[in-house]
Amino acid sequence: MTRSTTVAPPRPEVVTEAIPRRRPGWVERATSTDHKSVGVLYVGTSLSFLTLAVVEFVLMRVQLIVAIPLALGLIGYIAPLQIGSRGVAFPRLNLLSFWLYLAGAVTVYGSFIYRPSEAGLAALPPLSDDVFSNTSGVDAWIVGAGLALLGFVCFAVNLVVTLHNMRSPGMAWRRMPLFSWAAALSGYLLLVIGPVMLAALTMLFIDRHYGGVFFNSGDGGAPLLYEHLAWFFFTGSYMLVLIVAGGVISDVLPTFARKPLFSHRGAMLSLLAIAALGPLAWMQNMYTAPIPLGFEIFAMLFALVLAVPIGLLIFNWIATLWGGTLHLRAAPLFALGAISSMTIGLGGELASSVLPVGWQLDNTTAAQGDTFAVLVGGGVLGGFAALHYWFPKLTGRTLGEGAGKIAFSAILVGVYVYALATFFAGLKAQPVDIYKYFAGNGLDGFNLVASIAGFVLAAGILLELANVAHSWGHGLRAGHDPWGAATLEWFALSPPPEHNFDVVPDVRSAEPLHDIRRAIRERTEGWQPPAPAKVPQAGAREAEPVSGDAPEGPSVA
Amino acid sequence: MVSVRHPRACSRGATYLAPLVVAGLALAALASPAQATVFGPRAGHSPNADDIRTAYWVAIAVAALLVIAVHVFLIAAIIRFRARRGRAPRRFTAGPGAFMRPAAPLVLVAVGTFVFGIVMAGKARDVQPTGSQGLGASRGLVAQVGALSVPSDAKPLAINAIGQQFLWRFEYPGGRPGDRVFSYGELVVPVDTAIVLHVTSTDVIHRWFIPALGGQVDAVPGKTSETWFRADREGVYPGQSTSFSGSSYSAMRAWVRVVSPDAYRQYVQQKRDDLAAAQRYVQRKVTQNAIPGLRP
Numbered sequence: 001m002t003r004s005t006t007v008a009p010p011r012p013e014v015v016t017e018a019i020p021r022r023r024p025g026w027v028e029r030a031t032s033t034d035h036k037s038v039g040v041l042y043v044g045t046s047l048s049f050l051t052l053a054v055v056e057f058v059l060m061r062v063q064l065i066v067a068i069p070l071a072l073g074l075i076g077y078i079a080p081l082q083i084g085s086r087g088v089a090f091p092r093l094n095l096l097s098f099w100l101y102l103a104g105a106v107t108v109y110g111s112f113i114y115r116p117s118e119a120g121l122a123a124l125p126p127l128s129d130d131v132f133s134n135t136s137g138v139d140a141w142i143v144g145a146g147l148a149l150l151g152f153v154c155f156a157v158n159l160v161v162t163l164h165n166m167r168s169p170g171m172a173w174r175r176m177p178l179f180s181w182a183a184a185l186s187g188y189l190l191l192v193i194g195p196v197m198l199a200a201l202t203m204l205f206i207d208r209h210y211g212g213v214f215f216n217s218g219d220g221g222a223p224l225l226y227e228h229l230a231w232f233f234f235t236g237s238y239m240l241v242l243i244v245a246g247g248v249i250s251d252v253l254p255t256f257a258r259k260p261l262f263s264h265r266g267a268m269l270s271l272l273a274i275a276a277l278g279p280l281a282w283m284q285n286m287y288t289a290p291i292p293l294g295f296e297i298f299a300m301l302f303a304l305v306l307a308v309p310i311g312l313l314i315f316n317w318i319a320t321l322w323g324g325t326l327h328l329r330a331a332p333l334f335a336l337g338a339i340s341s342m343t344i345g346l347g348g349e350l351a352s353s354v355l356p357v358g359w360q361l362d363n364t365t366a367a368q369g370d371t372f373a374v375l376v377g378g379g380v381l382g383g384f385a386a387l388h389y390w391f392p393k394l395t396g397r398t399l400g401e402g403a404g405k406i407a408f409s410a411i412l413v414g415v416y417v418y419a420l421a422t423f424f425a426g427l428k429a430q431p432v433d434i435y436k437y438f439a440g441n442g443l444d445g446f447n448l449v450a451s452i453a454g455f456v457l458a459a460g461i462l463l464e465l466a467n468v469a470h471s472w473g474h475g476l477r478a479g480h481d482p483w484g485a486a487t488l489e490w491f492a493l494s495p496p497p498e499h500n501f502d503v504v505p506d507v508r509s510a511e512p513l514h515d516i517r518r519a520i521r522e523r524t525e526g527w528q529p530p531a532p533a534k535v536p537q538a539g540a541r542e543a544e545p546v547s548g549d550a551p552e553g554p555s556v557a
Numbered sequence: 558m559v560s561v562r563h564p565r566a567c568s569r570g571a572t573y574l575a576p577l578v579v580a581g582l583a584l585a586a587l588a589s590p591a592q593a594t595v596f597g598p599r600a601g602h603s604p605n606a607d608d609i610r611t612a613y614w615v616a617i618a619v620a621a622l623l624v625i626a627v628h629v630f631l632i633a634a635i636i637r638f639r640a641r642r643g644r645a646p647r648r649f650t651a652g653p654g655a656f657m658r659p660a661a662p663l664v665l666v667a668v669g670t671f672v673f674g675i676v677m678a679g680k681a682r683d684v685q686p687t688g689s690q691g692l693g694a695s696r697g698l699v700a701q702v703g704a705l706s707v708p709s710d711a712k713p714l715a716i717n718a719i720g721q722q723f724l725w726r727f728e729y730p731g732g733r734p735g736d737r738v739f740s741y742g743e744l745v746v747p748v749d750t751a752i753v754l755h756v757t758s759t760d761v762i763h764r765w766f767i768p769a770l771g772g773q774v775d776a777v778p779g780k781t782s783e784t785w786f787r788a789d790r791e792g793v794y795p796g797q798s799t800s801f802s803g804s805s806y807s808a809m810r811a812w813v814r815v816v817s818p819d820a821y822r823q824y825v826q827q828k829r830d831d832l833a834a835a836q837r838y839v840q841r842k843v844t845q846n847a848i849p850g851l852r853p
Contacts, residue, residue: 120801126778127761127803132722217779223762224777257638263651288764288773290782293678300674304667307623311663312656314627319655321634323647328639336635343627347620354670355678356605356612359772360598363764363799427598429768431799434807 033091034498035080040394041098042073043387049105050380051465054458065105065148067379068237071244072155074386075183077394079159081489082180084168084507086499089161097155104148111140120433122230123204125215125223130208139208146201149194156190159183168488170507174265177487177510181268182247185275186240193236193279200229224289232282239278241375243271245342245382246313249335252389253317255485256332257324262316264510270316273309277302287358296355303353310346314339330404331483334385337412341377344416345370348423366426373419376457381411384464391468392482396494397475400467407464414457421450486511598768602794603786605771608681612674619670681772684713684751684785691750691787692818713751713785716744720756720763720776722802723809729825738828743812747821748791756782761803767796767813775800788815 029037046069053066080088088094111117117137119128128138163184167176176184204226206212213219215226246267254261261267283291283299317339326332348370352361361367384404391399422430425446430437437443481490491513492500508515597614601607692714717728729738746752756765758776766773770786788794798809816824842848 118804124762124801127801132761132803217777222779224780258640258646259648260650262649263655266651266656288782289775290777290780293682296678297675301671304671304674307667308660308663311623312659315656315659316651318627318630318634319651321631321638323649324638325640325644325646326635326638328635336631339631340628343624347624350623350670351613351616351620354612354616354674356609356674356681356772357616359681359774360609360613360768362773424595427596429598429766429797431766431797433801434797436807438810 031095033095035088035091035094036077036394036496036498036500038091038094038098039073039075039077042069042076042101043394044073045098045102045105046070046073047465047468049109050461052109054461054465065108067241067375067383068152069101069105069148070379070383071186071241072152074248074383074390075159075179075186075244076155078390078489079180079183080162080166081393081492081496081500082177082487083163083166083171084488084491084501084505084512085162085166086501086504087166088158089165090158093154094158097151097153097158100151100154101148102151104144104146104151107140107144107147109144111137111144115140117141122234124230125204125207125226126217128204128208129216139205142201142205142208146198146205149198149201152190153194153198156187156194159187160191163187168504168507171488171512172507174268175507175510175512176268178250178261178264178267178271179244179247179487182243182250182271185243185271189236189240189243189275189279193233193240196229197233200226200233224286224291227286227289228282231285232279235282235285236279238371238375239274241378241382242278242310242342243275245338245378246271246274248382248386248389249317249338250313251485251487252331252335252385253320255389255483256327256329257321258327258484259320259324260486260511262319262322267313267316270309270313274306274313277305277309281306281353284353284358285362287355287362300353300355300358304350307346307350314343329388330399330401330408331385331388333405333408334381334388337408338377338381338385341373341381341412341415341419345373345375345377345419348419349374361426363432364426365422365430365432366424368432369419369421369423369426372422373415376415376419380461381408381415384408384411387468389483390489391471391475392478393489393492393494393496395472395475396478397471398478398482399471399475403463403467403470407460407467410456410460410463412460414453414455414460417453418450418457421446421453425450481513486514488512491516601769601771602789602792603770604685605681605786606769608677609772612677612681615673616670619666623666682785684753685787687713687751688749688787690748690818692747692821713753714746715753715755716746718744718754718756718765718776720758720765720798720802721760723798723805725763725765725811729828731825732829738825738832740828742810743814745814745816745821745824746788747818748788748815750818751785751787753783753785756784762800763798763802763809764800765796765811766799767794767811769794770796770813773799788813791815791817 023031029041032038046066050066050070076088076094080086115135115137117123117128117133117140118135119133119138119141123138123141126132163176163180173181203212203214207214207216207221213221215221215223217223250261250267281299281302283295284303286299287296348366352358352367352370384407388399388404391397425443428441428443428446430441430443430446437447478494480492480494483490488505488507489496491505505512505516597617598610601610715730719726719728724742725744727740727744729740732738754765754774756774756776757780758778760778762778763776764773765776765782765784767786770788771784774782774784776782792815794813794815796811796813798806798811802809839848
């Protein structure tokens with residue numbers, strides 16, 4: 001933001017600084033109901049688990065513990081700022097959601113130390129039933145996943161209510177930044193898919209401990225019921241990662257191309273279509289199950305229809321770059337890498353959602369390669385794009401650009417090579433989830449290449465995480481508005497005060513900060529401040545109302 | 558926001574699209590299914606496996622074309638519209654109908670692949686009649702074919718494949734129920750003969766998958782899945798379960814040994830005799846009270 005005056009009509013309001021606290025910093029961090037503090041907790045915890053996951057080399061199981069909470073943390077921090085709100089609707093629920101997630105994640109990870117669940121990634125019964133998995137590992141998985149999910153649902157309740165009720169004046173849904181729109185969609189999505197999985201987990205727990213027969217075929221239950229419920233959730237959470245990554249990219253690209261999004265409305269409708277149609281393709285994961293062919297065709301329909309909104313969204317992004325002036329900083333680099341990686345993965349998904357192809361490729365590493373490209377492309381590359389973009393807002397410092405670009409290269413190459421090598425191995429029918437494979441299948445080369453690519457990828461992620469840790473305290477100082485973006489989070493200070501904005505901004509378009517800058521320019525050109533001492537600093541805190549100067553301008557702060 | 562259509566974007570687009578289509582077709586021709594290639598599954602040896610491969614090549618060509626198109630435009634946009642000194646962004650946004658042109662091919666792709674998928678799925682599931690080299694004796698056997706559609710003039714050989722941790726049991730037709738010929742691990746079938754498999758499980762969920770002989774089907778306890786194949790030449794076809802089933806899941810393999818009809822008849826007769834001999838042996842030992850731990 002330029003150094004100049006912002007003016008606003010006089011309006012009765014109490015302008016406060018933060019209330020001074022006397023408790024220790026860590027107590028404050030653990031109990032603060034400020035949405036930004038909770039957001040930082042989410043981001044920090046999910047990145048810690050990402051570090052752990054990289055060290056363990058089990059990236060595929062991190063969807064629930066890393067990808068979703070990283071997305072939710074950024075949403076929790078940024079979305080209220082983007083809609084010009086001073087807080088969230090249910091701050092305590094928001095804080096509770098984090099502690100539930102942490103308890104769940106620690107429970108799942110703790111079980112790895114003493115007794116891991118040996119029932120697979122989705123814990124499908126009957127294998128996860130007490131007859132075949134009579135250990136506490138599965139219980140830890142059920143309880144841990146359940147706690148984390150309960151947290152996510154609580155988070156979603158707060159998020160949806162906040163986005164509905166606490167938008168600043170003029171912030172219509174159609175003007176909402178794409179990231180906040182993606183936040184709203186993922187909130188609704190979690191409200192739909194979260195309880196479904198919670199129900200499935202509860203039933204599984206009852207089956208295991210209280211003689212229930214929900215999933216026990218011998219007693220009239222149905223193992224397929226759990227598959228339906230679990231795949232509905234996992235497909236929905238896949239879409240959630242896709243949508244949030246899409247929201248991040250839709251905010252980052254226009255900022256660095258110095259150009260508005262090609263079609264704001266188009267991107268909103270694309271994301272809405274993905275959220276609404278995507279989870280309905282859940283039976284795409286059950287092509288081989290004994291279900292009627294009509295069910296499989298139903299799933300194929302929704303999987304293929306998704307090509308239209310996703311394709312239009314990518315078209316929207318490319319058209320946004322077209323004619324712009326792209327500044328290739330680390331944030332847009334990660335965003336472009338995410339587009340590329342997700343496109344490759346979604347291309348593979350499109351092919352294997354065609355029915356006979358799915359019969360051949362499902363549960364081979366070919367399908368795993370597709371999913372990997374989408375989720376790591378969206379979750380890790382998109383997540384780091386968001387971190388590079390909003391890091392100055394979180395900390396007042398920039399995330400190291402040089403290390404970021406090196407990490408980007410390693411991650412991108414790692415994702416490409418790993419995804420392709422596993423895809424080709426899957427074409428030769430290598431199954432998923434095996435810890436050994438048999439000689440003479442011609443798979444050695446693929447697996448060697450995939451392992452090397454995995455190490456390159458892990459090195460890139462660790463470098464970027466070290467970059468985050470270092471820049472948190474030692475990064476270059478950034479201004480309050482380092483990118484010249486169009487959205488309201490950059491109107492606040494960096495890091496924002498507890499109440500975000502002293503003056504709640506009025507919104508007149510989808511690019512409110514551009515309006516504010518323009519208004520400032522127009523005023524300063526023909527109007528000089530009365531005395532130099534009264535010229536405020538850049539940023540929102542000093543944007544004090546100037547009495548007697550409140551005509552109707554294009555935008556006022 | 559003033560809506561301005563960018564006049565040059567589309568004409569430029571066409572110049573990028575032409576070499577793209579050529580490249581895509583060249584790639585499809587290079588990676589033809591006839592030859593062994595890294596880009597596709599290994600050759601199939603059953604009509605339904607061939608249908609799956611046809612579907613794969615078409616679907617992957619469509620997907621590759623889309624992916625390449627996105628990357629061509631993306632890279633072009635990044636190279637052409639980098640920030641340079643003295644260049645200002647043209648701040649245009651979508652005019653009315655701006656999405657019509659990209660939406661049309663996408664809808665076409667979605668609808669086309671959908672219809673294609675239905676057609677190929679039906680084709681792959683239809684049980685083909687037994688060929689001229691096949692087992693003629695299977696005419697007398699009745700097949701329970703469930704959801705699969707079977708031509709009325711051909712009775713395929715119906716075999717039960719029962720998954721359990723961590724191997725497969727196969728029950729061959731003929732004999733009384735409960736007294737059928739069975740084998741473990743290796744399924745022996747006659748060549749050029751339609752085989753209908755009834756796949757189920759006695760414990761957890763497994764998955765039947767012989768890559769050269771058609772797609773995967775789940776073995777779910779309490780449910781029966783059907784699949785079929787007609788092997789076109791003799792040999793051993795390996796496969797592996799692809800559904801995680803516990804600690805030794807990685808070792809849960811299966812083999813289909815395809816033999817001539819005569820060899821198949823001999824195999825079944827041999828198995829029947831062996832089983833009868835084993836039954837007699839056990840009966841004798843029981844009556845002699847010679848089985849350790851077994852008290853009458």
